[in-house]
Amino acid sequence: MARIAIDMDNVMADLTQHLLDVYEQQYGVSIDPAALDNVPEGSAFPEGVAYKILQTPGFFRGIPVMKDSQEVIKALSEQHEIFVVSAAMEFPHSLTEKLAWLNEHFPFISWRNIVFCGAKTIVEADYMIDDHDKNLSTFKGKPLLFTAPHNLLLTDYRRVNNWKEVAEYFALDTAPVV
Amino acid sequence: MARIAIDMDNVMADLTQHLLDVYEQQYGVSIDPAALDNVPEGSAFPEGVAYKILQTPGFFRGIPVMKDSQEVIKALSEQHEIFVVSAAMEFPHSLTEKLAWLNEHFPFISWRNIVFCGAKTIVEADYMIDDHDKNLSTFKGKPLLFTAPHNLLLTDYRRVNNWKEVAEYFALDTAPVV
Missing domain, CATH: 3.40.50.1000 (HAD superfamily/HAD-like)
Structure with missing residues (x-):
């Protein structure tokens, strides 16, 4: 064992898929998942937005x-x-x-x-x-x-x-x- | 290092002191701290009471x-x-x-x-x-x-x-x- x-x-x-989904729901903008490739986490979103979404109560539960x-x-x-x-x-x-x-x-x-x-x-x-x-x-x-x-x-x-x-x-x- | x-x-x-204090506040009974010596944690309180107090929101914060x-x-x-x-x-x-x-x-x-x-x-x-x-x-x-x-x-x-x-x-x- x-x-x-x-x-x-x-x-x-x-988490990546949920971030894309919540961003689209909240901001009405769809991000191509390929934009996330080979860049630091969150940096494909407008500055500070990914961090803000992660801080939102309920995000991790869903x-x-x-x-x-x-x-x-x-x-x-x-x-x-x-x-x-x-x-x-x-x-x-x-x-x-x-x-x-x-x-x-x-x-x-x-x-x-x-x-x-x-x-x-x-x-x-x-x-x-x-x-x-x-x-x-x-x-x-x-x-x-x-x-x-x-x-x-x-x-x-x-x-x-x-x-x-x-x-x-x-x-x-x-x-x-x- | x-x-x-x-x-x-x-x-x-x-935690022990807080448990004694909260028990006294809630139940109006003071337990001699010596009653806690050499017995499993919580067993000096009436059955289930210590566990119930530990489950109370706010207990650990205080x-x-x-x-x-x-x-x-x-x-x-x-x-x-x-x-x-x-x-x-x-x-x-x-x-x-x-x-x-x-x-x-x-x-x-x-x-x-x-x-x-x-x-x-x-x-x-x-x-x-x-x-x-x-x-x-x-x-x-x-x-x-x-x-x-x-x-x-x-x-x-x-x-x-x-x-x-x-x-x-x-x-x-x-x-x-x-």
Whole structure:
């Protein structure tokens, strides 16, 4: 059994899609998702707007679930120790929203296995699935980079493009040696 | 520089005293603090009452600060990497209250250095200051048991009875060798 630390935003929760949707609803402007590729998060929006949307109560509660994440994480949790590790401290109101979101969409994850933190340097696990270089670069276990628009050019990590690929990775990487 | 993980309840925050005070305010009954010695937390109160008080919105926001903790943690933070690590997930409304409490009483601690979790097995640090055997027993660094009524008989750990003793411990234990 391995301990796997899994990020929420842009890994379990499709934050990018929700940001595009909420921006279009609130400002009446549609942004081409390709405009988000290879630029820092939020910078494809007018200055300060993405941050303002993230600060809006209710934003984190309404994020859609990343495709296939529920099924794959459920299956992984039957063989491994799963910890959800989310950098939530920068947005205080997101704390209760993220917990409610997890309870709704991932009811099989116990509150004992949820971590809301600032820096992730304190996390000890065998694997970390995350979309940010800053979280993976200090991690002592095996890092897995979950593809997001802002990290397409990163080549330092084993990349997983979706949850089907995560399932395939763990089926091979943690299989018992025959 | 060492990384020191510090628990909140009964270590930075005097939860026991607050529980006694709130119980007396709400129920008009004063409990002798000695009745809390060597019994599981909450069991000196009528059944279910302590848990009910802990679930009350506002309870965690109003806890008094543990004596000398601000000065000692401030001094430690100038030489070491401090992480506040609180098992907050069991009481969802406590999340934002605990963050506001920390911002008020420990403004020198960055949101980057705050961790709200369930189980603390995921925490990697050099030292952990905590009042619970369950958190210290799986910790791979040096555990320090902060004295609380429910742990008076534990002998498995280096014990610190108050924050003055924590200061003395770190002055000796992490001093450079001359």
